[in-house]
Amino acid sequence: MPWKLASLGTLLAAVMLTGCSSTTESAKDTGVTETGHSRCEAKAAEFTIGKKASPELLEQARTRSGAQSARFLQPDDMVTLEYRSDRLNLNTDTHLVVVRVNCG
Template structure:
């Protein structure tokens, strides 16, 4: 029984290694936000279509619409676009973080 266990212990890692590709897939690079690309949207109403366009243009992974008086976290995320809006939902500022 022991020779069989020893054989399995030696051949199992080789079998698993054969299933792997030669090179591992590269990890996705960090997404970064570029608010300069969306400054033309300041003054527009923050409708879903405009928000989606801002996300795509900025390269951000997420968008946070910040309304007046809204509590927000102070954490910085390089992949997030912040859109400040006024009382009538007009974009007043676009910045990353």
């Protein structure tokens, strides 16, 4: 008899926990991350390659890519190793011309 109660309790707990699980399918469809921020799409900002860095260019690239934030990175800039899927990076050469676009 006690093993029946234990089995029933385990089954009940499993059923209750499945109701608590959630899927992120809707987040994947909309491009919104689990933190509520939009995901960066670097392809949309590739129009900046070959252009001179400016605040206007940075804002245009951020808007088009859907990124929450954006920054220019020069060759000798120190950066943290944190990855943020909602941040756009515009990598420049020493003459401040954009040479690469990526998210992170």
